[in-house]
Amino acid sequence: MACLIGRRVVNPHYKKIAPYSHYKLYNDRDGINPKPDYYINVDCGRCINCFRKYMSAWRFRLIHELTSLSKAERQKTYFVTLTIENKFYTEKKSNLKIMVRRFLERVRKKYGKSVRHFLVTERGDTTNRLHFHGFFINTDVPPNDFYNLWYYGFVKIAGVDADPNRPLSQRISYCTSYATKGKKGVISNVIPPENWPLVLVSAGLGKQYVEPNRHIHTNQSVLFPLAFDVTGKVRSLPRYLRQKVFDEQQLKSLKDDYFANQSEDVIPDPPYFIGNKQYDDYTVYLRDCELIKLEYQTIYGK
Numbered sequence: 001m002a003c004l005i006g007r008r009v010v011n012p013h014y015k016k017i018a019p020y021s022h023y024k025l026y027n028d029r030d031g032i033n034p035k036p037d038y039y040i041n042v043d044c045g046r047c048i049n050c051f052r053k054y055m056s057a058w059r060f061r062l063i064h065e066l067t068s069l070s071k072a073e074r075q076k077t078y079f080v081t082l083t084i085e086n087k088f089y090t091e092k093k094s095n096l097k098i099m100v101r102r103f104l105e106r107v108r109k110k111y112g113k114s115v116r117h118f119l120v121t122e123r124g125d126t127t128n129r130l131h132f133h134g135f136f137i138n139t140d141v142p143p144n145d146f147y148n149l150w151y152y153g154f155v156k157i158a159g160v161d162a163d164p165n166r167p168l169s170q171r172i173s174y175c176t177s178y179a180t181k182g183k184k185g186v187i188s189n190v191i192p193p194e195n196w197p198l199v200l201v202s203a204g205l206g207k208q209y210v211e212p213n214r215h216i217h218t219n220q221s222v223l224f225p226l227a228f229d230v231t232g233k234v235r236s237l238p239r240y241l242r243q244k245v246f247d248e249q250q251l252k253s254l255k256d257d258y259f260a261n262q263s264e265d266v267i268p269d270p271p272y273f274i275g276n277k278q279y280d281d282y283t284v285y286l287r288d289c290e291l292i293k294l295e296y297q298t299i300y301g302k
Contacts, residue, residue, distance in 0.1 A: 004274060004289045005044035005296060014038060040259060046300075047292065048275040051197075055176040057238035058199065060229050061206025062118060062172045065137065066160065067230045068208040073138040077160045079171050080146070082119070082132040083153035091130055093198050096121065099152050100132075100200050106149045107141060115139045118205060120175060121198040133175050135160070137202075169231045192299065210244045217245045223254040 043050050069077060090096065100119060108114045119134035131153075136146070147155045160168055209227075217225045217237065225245075227237045237245070246254065271278045272285040274292070279285035 002049060002268070002272070003043040004047040004049050004292050007042050007044055008039050009042055011038055011040045044296075046296070049273065052275065053236070055197070056235055057240070058118070058120075058201075058205075059172055059176045060227070060235050060238055061209075061240070062135070062176065063169060063229045063231065064206045064209040065118075066135070066168055066172070069138060074161060075159065076138050076140065078136045078139070078143060078157045079160050079175070080119075080132075080134055080136055081154075081156040082134075082150055083155075084129070084131060085153040088152040089129065091194065096130070096132075096198055097200065103150050103152075110145075110149070111141055114202075115141060116202045117200070118175075118202070119200045123195065132200075134200075135175070206238075206241065207244060209241055214245050217242075218250070221254065223251075223258040 043053070045054075066074070066077065084090075084099070088099070104114045104117075116137040116139065117134060118137070119132045121130050122133055123130055136157075141149075143157050146157055160171060166174075213227070217227070225237045225242070226234050229235055243251065267282055270280045270282065272282060273279070274285070274288055279288075
């Protein structure tokens, strides 16, 4: 899913080079040809497509993290909701991080180790207040103790397999859909900074995918490989896992090949997407992308 805005930046690989050498790299006068990868196109990280890619990566990693658990470990894995009372309530992301960190420290102090977790913020439909949804993974902490250790508000907790009408993959999709909540298929609305999701997660989430599937991607030899998750859906392999699958030299080689063959004159094959809205006409798709860029300029100034 292509970014709707995009940015053109200097390749970080060249930022450590002396200023005079930069001149040689990007100046095409006097017979000096610029390096083809001196400027690179990167995602804006703010449009609905970027947020969908961002949360799709977490969905992929969560699915492989949770489905790799044994039956006994799944019984100690919970879907949780953490709310915040008025006296503690804040919308500052830094304060929310402190709340979660102190909660995990209280768990560590009482039980000797922290909780493996994935938490993401959401705004309530009626109150518009921030709260957390997520998972506590394979924890020995009794569910009742979470009520006492998270004393910033109400706690709702349930086993990931407690409701047979809501399979695990559905719970994961529900949890990771908050980044684009209310914006699916809507092209006239930009996700404002106050609605950007805050994701707090344990290190190494989903790394169980790497070793059994390394040979598949090393044989593909493409910078942005596609992968099947356990539900059978095809997704782009998240950057974190891509860096685990390929070593540094392999990544460099794949990047060199990618930028050498990259061309802005090539029209990609349809369909094209803005959120959930599908386009078959590339001209109409570009027109709506331009409308979104104008709206972004009114919000961000650039």
